[in-house]
Amino acid sequence: MAFHFTDANVKEIIASGQPVVIDFWATWCGPCVNMAPTIDAVAEQYDGRAVIGKYNIEEENDLSMEYRIMSIPTILFFKNGEQVRDLRLAGSQTKATLEAQIEKLLAL
Secondary structure, eight states, X not given: OOEEEOTTTHHHHHHTOSOEEEEEEOTTOHHHHHHHHHHHHHHHHTTTTOEEEXXXXXXXXXXXXXXXXXXXXXXXXXXXXXXXXXXXXXXXXXXXXXXXXXXXXXXX
8 A cells, every 4th residue: 555645744754765756646636546556556566665655735735846746646756865856757657667667766
């Protein structure tokens, strides 16, 4: 199951230095809802190696404003407390694409 990121917990998790993958989404976003099972699957697959989860922009907004999320779904990747800019994804993604990006993140 994907981790539930909130404004109250996201900064601490990013700052921990471990690999973090955040899916910015909303309930009214069709592609976001369609990707939810994929996000859950990769979260389970990489459990213990990366924190993978969802950040609902309807309920939270500090992080989405900070990283200028203009469209959803958008997926950001973090390691060692910093965003890995080369790995940002926008739009609906396949499981294979997510796995490839997560593998790149883990190899950094």
